[in-house]
Amino acid sequence: MELKGKVVVVLPTVTYGKEGKKKGGLVIEYGDKYPKKAAITFFERLLPEVSNVSVGDELLVDVNIESREWQGKWFTDVIANKISIAQVADKKETFQVPDQHDNLPF
Numbered sequence: 001m002e003l004k005g006k007v008v009v010v011l012p013t014v015t016y017g018k019e020g021k022k023k024g025g026l027v028i029e030y031g032d033k034y035p036k037k038a039a040i041t042f043f044e045r046l047l048p049e050v051s052n053v054s055v056g057d058e059l060l061v062d063v064n065i066e067s068r069e070w071q072g073k074w075f076t077d078v079i080a081n082k083i084s085i086a087q088v089a090d091k092k093e094t095f096q097v098p099d100q101h102d103n104l105p106f
Contacts, residue, residue: 005030
């Protein structure tokens, strides 16, 4: 399954397990009329590609959706297989000076 969306949050890289493996993640917003957010997990193989991604970038991510049961509860993971940057966000930050002559009634 492919998701195309805009990066909202870049999650930190964490180390897990006895072998000290690493994983990271992103939250992307996808959908046109009713946008949704999805947290996507990236394992060690894709971490170098994710390190170049920043908030606002448009991504195309090939994912697997997996669920597992633990003590009667179900948990779902969205795991990335492949990532490609569709459009890099404009890195310029704009600063606007507030209007000194606003017509507020107070």
